Amino acid sequence: MKKSGKILSFLALAGFLFYGCQNNAGQKATTTPIGNGDAASQVYVPPGEHDEFYAFLSGGFSGQVTVYGLPSGRLFKIIPVFSQDAEKAWGYNEETKPMLETSFGFIPWDDAHHPELSQTNGVPDGRWLFINGNNTPRVARIDLGTFETTEILEIPNSGGNHSSPFTTENSEYIVAGTRFSVPYPQTDVAINSYKENFKGALSFIKADEPGSMDVSFQILVPGYDYDLAHSGKGKSHGWTFFTSYNTEESHTLKEVNASQNDKDFIAAINWKKAEEYIAAGNFKEMPARYAHNYYNEETHMATSEMKENVKVLIPSECPGLIYYLPTPKSPHGVDVDPTGSYIVGAGKLSADITVHSFDKMIAAIESQAFDGEIDGIPVLKFDAVVEGAVQSGGLGPLHTEFDGNGYAYTTFFISSEVVKWKIGTWEVVDRVPCYYSVGHLMIPGGDSKKPWGKYLVAMNKITKDRYLPTGPELAHSAQLYDISGDKMKLILDFPTMGEPHYAQGIAADVIKDRSKKIYPLEENHHPHATLKEDQVRVERNGNEVHIYMTCIRSHFAPDNIEGVKVGDKVYLHVTNLEQDWDTPHGVSIMGANTSELLIMPGQTETLLWEPKFEGVIPFYCTDFCSALHQEMQGYIRVSAADANTELSWSLGE
Amino acid sequence: MKQLPRLFMLLAVLLTMQLFLFPMWSITLVAPQYPDGITMFIWIDRITGDTEYTLQNINILNHYVGMKYIEPDSIPELQYFKYVVLAISLLGMGALIANRKYLYLSWFILVALLGALGIYDFYLWEYDYGHNLSETAPIKIPGMVYQPPLIGTKMLLNFEATSLPATGGWLFGTGLMLSLVAFLTYPKTSRR
Numbered sequence: 001m002k003k004s005g006k007i008l009s010f011l012a013l014a015g016f017l018f019y020g021c022q023n024n025a026g027q028k029a030t031t032t033p034i035g036n037g038d039a040a041s042q043v044y045v046p047p048g049e050h051d052e053f054y055a056f057l058s059g060g061f062s063g064q065v066t067v068y069g070l071p072s073g074r075l076f077k078i079i080p081v082f083s084q085d086a087e088k089a090w091g092y093n094e095e096t097k098p099m100l101e102t103s104f105g106f107i108p109w110d111d112a113h114h115p116e117l118s119q120t121n122g123v124p125d126g127r128w129l130f131i132n133g134n135n136t137p138r139v140a141r142i143d144l145g146t147f148e149t150t151e152i153l154e155i156p157n158s159g160g161n162h163s164s165p166f167t168t169e170n171s172e173y174i175v176a177g178t179r180f181s182v183p184y185p186q187t188d189v190a191i192n193s194y195k196e197n198f199k200g201a202l203s204f205i206k207a208d209e210p211g212s213m214d215v216s217f218q219i220l221v222p223g224y225d226y227d228l229a230h231s232g233k234g235k236s237h238g239w240t241f242f243t244s245y246n247t248e249e250s251h252t253l254k255e256v257n258a259s260q261n262d263k264d265f266i267a268a269i270n271w272k273k274a275e276e277y278i279a280a281g282n283f284k285e286m287p288a289r290y291a292h293n294y295y296n297e298e299t300h301m302a303t304s305e306m307k308e309n310v311k312v313l314i315p316s317e318c319p320g321l322i323y324y325l326p327t328p329k330s331p332h333g334v335d336v337d338p339t340g341s342y343i344v345g346a347g348k349l350s351a352d353i354t355v356h357s358f359d360k361m362i363a364a365i366e367s368q369a370f371d372g373e374i375d376g377i378p379v380l381k382f383d384a385v386v387e388g389a390v391q392s393g394g395l396g397p398l399h400t401e402f403d404g405n406g407y408a409y410t411t412f413f414i415s416s417e418v419v420k421w422k423i424g425t426w427e428v429v430d431r432v433p434c435y436y437s438v439g440h441l442m443i444p445g446g447d448s449k450k451p452w453g454k455y456l457v458a459m460n461k462i463t464k465d466r467y468l469p470t471g472p473e474l475a476h477s478a479q480l481y482d483i484s485g486d487k488m489k490l491i492l493d494f495p496t497m498g499e500p501h502y503a504q505g506i507a508a509d510v511i512k513d514r515s516k517k518i519y520p521l522e523e524n525h526h527p528h529a530t531l532k533e534d535q536v537r538v539e540r541n542g543n544e545v546h547i548y549m550t551c552i553r554s555h556f557a558p559d560n561i562e563g564v565k566v567g568d569k570v571y572l573h574v575t576n577l578e579q580d581w582d583t584p585h586g587v588s589i590m591g592a593n594t595s596e597l598l599i600m601p602g603q604t605e606t607l608l609w610e611p612k613f614e615g616v617i618p619f620y621c622t623d624f625c626s627a628l629h630q631e632m633q634g635y636i637r638v639s640a641a642d643a644n645t646e647l648s649w650s651l652g653e
Numbered sequence: 654m655k656q657l658p659r660l661f662m663l664l665a666v667l668l669t670m671q672l673f674l675f676p677m678w679s680i681t682l683v684a685p686q687y688p689d690g691i692t693m694f695i696w697i698d699r700i701t702g703d704t705e706y707t708l709q710n711i712n713i714l715n716h717y718v719g720m721k722y723i724e725p726d727s728i729p730e731l732q733y734f735k736y737v738v739l740a741i742s743l744l745g746m747g748a749l750i751a752n753r754k755y756l757y758l759s760w761f762i763l764v765a766l767l768g769a770l771g772i773y774d775f776y777l778w779e780y781d782y783g784h785n786l787s788e789t790a791p792i793k794i795p796g797m798v799y800q801p802p803l804i805g806t807k808m809l810l811n812f813e814a815t816s817l818p819a820t821g822g823w824l825f826g827t828g829l830m831l832s833l834v835a836f837l838t839y840p841k842t843s844r845r
């Protein structure tokens with residue numbers, strides 16, 4: 001592929017030179033947004049070949065995560081996270097229903113914003129992907145061996161989890177900052193008592209071990225809106241930075257009332273210091289109620305437990321824990337460069353990008369260069385911490401990522417463009433338009449110590465005329481830029497699912513060889529698994545009927561069942577006995593008030609069916625599994641509630 | 654120089670005994686939907702695959718055309734082959750210790766015969782699996798048999814089946830030839 005790419009670009013170049021010699025008009029091509037190269041060959045991945053990068057995009061209001069290949073922009077998978085997904089029985093089968101439990105009960109939806117790859121030594125390691133639920137505050141872990149969600153933790157005493165789940169250098173913690181300050185703990189108070197009663201909580205979540213995700217501690221902060229975050233790296237490892245807006249602490253007409261202050265704050269948290277305070281017992285135990293849901297890959301089953309109490313640190317009682325860095329106007333993104341030296345604040349209502357220096361921040365703390373304090377939080381002098389400002393010429397900077405070669409790339413929502421600038425001189429070196437109104441951007445590894453600085457994906461909020469129209473609702477549009485040269489080049493448009501707010505990318509090699517092919521049957525410890533065809537059976541327990549079924553190309557065992565009655569709760573525990581890659585089987589039952597099951601090789605899933613009428617009900621395999629897939633079906637006889645049809649089951653009799 | 658035939662015979666015995674460590678034969682099936690192929694390895698005492706689940710997957714594929722399940726436990730050869738290999742190794746050791754020219758030749762002839770018998774037996778099994786198909790097979794193609802090639806490549810419906818000696822088989826063959834070399838290099842004068 002590489003070779004043919006080279007030949008193609010050589011031909012393109014040769015053609016251009018030839019044409020250019022004859023006619024100066026040929027140069028016109030260089031000024032179009034897609035540059036002078038052969039963009040198609042740059043994004044062309046020939047049939048059967050693999051993409052160079054995985055890209056994980058959040059689904060926003062779809063509640064899910066989508067997996068794309070770069071540079072092709074091909075969609076590979078939608079991973080269900082916070083929203084029920086009938087295609088995969090996520091939140092419909094008995095095994096995954098507990099994943100969507102919260103302190104408010106079962107919630108079939110959330111707003112998924114920021115995917116974040118786990119890191120080792122500040123570099124994405126391909127173990128997990130985390131993502132936040134913004135509405136009912138939650139964070140989730142996706143296992144990148146199976147590309148399945150395996151853990152969801154609710155965040156207590158929080159209102160909207162937006163500044164999340166950004167990781168520390170070794171995924172010691174992921175964080176969660178409240179977007180809406182709320183009474184802490186929740187109580188019934190007048191909304192206009194905001195200034196007295198509303199607080200923010202910044203949560204640090206221990207996430208380095210699957211199955212034991214927990215809120216390690218929260219820091220109680222003034223009632224601002226906390227927007228985004230990033231942790232330090234290298235020299236700034238041990239610190240996490242949160243942007244805030246609404247430092248006016250207004251509670252109504254925020255578009256005006258939260259936009260008055262000239263500067264808001266970036267909160268700098270010394271989380272190593274926080275660990276010391278926790279170890280010394282210098283915390284308050286606060287009442288809380290929050291769910292922790294874990295999908296155990298060995299039992300193929302999720303459990304949900306409710307947690308109570310959370311450890312809270314109060315800044316006024318914990319000197320050195322938190323400082324405020326004044327930053328112009330309602331900063332959105334806070335991004336730390338690959339060396340960990342610079343903290344870039346994108347003031348979304350301003351034209352400029354503010355760059356703070358970590359070294360200056362430490363010096364300012366040591367020399368106590370404070371401009372007063374708020375609720376025990378010292379406010380550092382702006383001039384003492386700021387290192388530079390990027391005079392962008394654009395408007396509405398949102399988010400910055402890095403290419404690892406000394407350059408930074410910032411999206412500008414209002415002026416709808418990506419601006420490339422040089423770290424150190426703060427000068428703008430290039431800019432390209434986005435179609436239209438870009439939100440966040442992503443460079444694979446672009447928020448880590450070692451970016452793969454080859455491509456940039458811009459996630460646009462407005463689509464308009466980019467694709468064939470599909471009625472009032474349009475797919476959001478992403479755009480791929482080649483950033484390997486001096487000038488950014490637009491090389492591809494591709495539609496996305498839901499509303500991607502943020503994305504992560506990683507070299508395919510880090511993940512692809514570890515991707516699981518099957519669930520080994522000998523590791524299947526599902527309590528209702530049937531590991532051999534001769535163990536299939538049907539058991540009745542009062543009005544509960546448990547059908548222990550297996551499937552393998554191309555039959556269910558048993559496929560004839562009698563003795564089920566109207567009013568029964570019928571649990572179909574189906575184990576897929578296949579041990580071959582890409583051989584799922586599905587199961588669906590006529591009239592069942594739920595989704596199908598889609599069972600991976602070696603997995604067990606359970607469908608709950610409550611038959612309402614007498615009759616003989618067909619069921620069948622929904623995933624085209626083999627030449628005899630269409631024959632993969634069976635019948636369940638449903639008798640009257642008071643009938644005495646004997647419980648029986650068979651296959652091939 | 655004098656010890657050379659002995660050395661060849663020692664190698665022949667060692668190359669026979671490695672059959673306990675490496676598979677003798679392999680059959681690989683490749684089809685469009687199995688781009689990496691499925692490979693089955695035949696050992697002196699078991700059948701394995703390139704993955705833990707190869708046999709199950711081959712059996713699933715075979716059942717569409719009514720082939721019998723391959724169940725290693727029900728194949729008697731896999732029970733006694735190891736004793737045969739042990740016996741010929743011991744005989745080879747005996748020849749080695751005695752260091753007689755015609756013992757080397759006898760061993761060569763014996764083992765070559767046993768090897769040929771083994772291959773004939775393998776052919777019979779392949780014939781049986783390929784021809785004795787279930788009456789109720791879902792897919793029946795008149796005149797079609799599914800016997801894999803003894804050695805080489807052959808199309809069986811959508812599968813390209815390749816049958817070849819595996820590591821153990823090649824090494825064993827080399828050992829056999831070395832026993833012949835031991836006979837041929839035996840010095841004419843040094844008769845004891």
Ligand SMILES: [Cu+2]
Pocket residue numbers: 553554584585586621622623624625626629632
């Ligand atoms: Cu099926």
